[in-house]
Each structure stands twice: as C-alpha cells, then as structure tokens.
Amino acid sequence: MNELLILVFGAMVVLGAIATIISRDLFDKLISLGIIVAGIMPFLADRGLLDVLAATALIAPLSTIFILMAIRRKKDGS
Amino acid sequence: MPAEPLHILIAAMVSWANFVTIDVFFKLPEKGGVSGASEIGRHIEEGGGALHGGYMMGNIVSSPDASAGTLLASCGVYAAGIPGGLFAALLVYIGNRICYDPGYAGTTGCITATFIVYGFTLIGFSAAEFIVGMVIAILTIQGISHVHSSRLLATLWRWRQG
C-alpha cells in the first residue's frame, strides 16, 4: 500500500465521519456510517487480517439492521 | 507502457457487455424485486430518469446480480484460477438467497464471467485488469448520471421486449 492509497482511504474515513456529523436525516447518517466502514476495510486487508475483515463486514450490517428495527418500532408505537 | 490502459479499457467494455446482457436477459428491468428496489426506481424517475432503468438500478443495489457475479469471478480468477471463479459463483448464490432473490442472474453471470476472464488471461490480459474494468463498468451505470444511464437501460429493455 503506497502513500496515495493511504491518503485516499484515510480521506474516505474522514469524509464519512464529517458527513455523519452534519447530516440531519437518520437514514443519511446510516449511509454515511457505511462509508466509514468501507474506508476501514482496505487497511485491515493490507495487514493481512482477513478473519477480522470478514467478521467486521458481517457485524456492521447487522448493527445497522438492529438500528432500523428500533426506528420502525418507534414509528409504529407513536 | 501504453498497453495497460488499453487493456483496462477493453476489459471494462467486455465486463459491461457481459453484465448488462445477462441482467436484461433475466428481466431485471421489468419490476423491482423487493420494495426497496421499487422505491429507488420511483425516486430515480422523479429525478428525471426512466422508470424501468431505475428498477434495474434498484435491483443491482439491493441484491447481488450479474454485476457482482462478474466482479467476484474476476477476483476468484485473480486469486485462484478457474476453481476460484466457480467458488465465487457459489458465494454469489448464497448471497442472493440471503437477500430474498432467486439468484439465477448472479450465478449465471458469475459462471460466464469466469470463463470469459480465463480466456482473456490466455491472450495476455491480467485478471487484475478485469477487476478494475468491472469497477469502471459499474461506475458508468450507477455513478456518473442516473438520468442518462436509466434512459439507456430503458432503451435496451424496450429492445428486449419488442
């Protein structure tokens, strides 16, 4: 991994974090969290941590789905 | 030195032709497979695009279809040759079943792409060029302009019907 790639993927993580902070809608915040996870993945792959990568890739969408279930329940209950 | 950009361009065109042909053949633009895909199609139509092209883009977003099959087949051939590509087809089928999809388009695209990519490696191409070629191909459909790409896909769908 050379300097250009470190810069590009690091910029993706920072961009996702800033977008999560400034976006108002809850769905927009979840999509921006997806960009953060995407930016972290190549750093895990570069170290050779493929098992950590696969576990992270499966845990991140599951946490999103749990948040979405909580949103739907609140919408139904109100 | 100018050989590699030319190879990447040819690989992008071959991948584009492969996945668009198989997706249109398996009637992905007909309707949204899940409610989320229909919603994406309606929003693209509101933004000025065509409805059937929007349905196909929604289907590509919400379940792994022939485009994902082409990408993972190139990855499989790059890492492990023909067995890697067929193993990737199995993984695409499992992913399709997880996303409530029958999985014909993804598995067929993956198997055809495995043999296409392997054939091109025999005449001097590298599988890495096909990986980045598929990324460029999906960029032209989903990432440049939703209005123009959905109109292009709707035109192809009209040819498929008539």
Added chain:
Amino acid sequence: MNGYEIALALCGIIALYAAVRVVLEKDTMRKLPFLNVVSFAISGSIVLLIPHPLAIVAAAAYFVGSTLESNAIASTYAGGPKDE
C-alpha cells in the same frame, strides 16, 4: 507503474469519487447507487491487496453485507416489509 499498481490506484480513486458523490447527493434513495459503487471498488481493492483464496471469502462477505445493509435501508424507507 505496472498494471497492478494502476488497477489499485484506479480502484481507490473511484471509491473516493463515489464517496464524495454520496455526500453531495440530497435525495436519500438516490445516495444508494453511489454507495453501491463504493462497495464494488472496496471489494476489488481487498482482493488486489491480498491475492489469497481466503480473500475471495472476505470480499464476498463484505459485498453481501453491504448489499444487505442497502436493502434494509431501502426497505425501511419504503415502509417496511409487506408481510406485517
């Protein structure tokens, strides 16, 4: 630069471009195709960084997970599954 380095750099630049487009797009549903481009580019980069058979499993797991996430976000936005 050989073909491998050009491919990896192109994947990274396309991922960054699509991430910028996700942030700039106003409509929530029209953000999802750009997020799909990001996950394509990242899956490609994972396999290009480690050409190992286990990397195919990791890339497929990441890709299917990201697709499932987009699917769940779009379905919830559209009003939830029909069977309830």
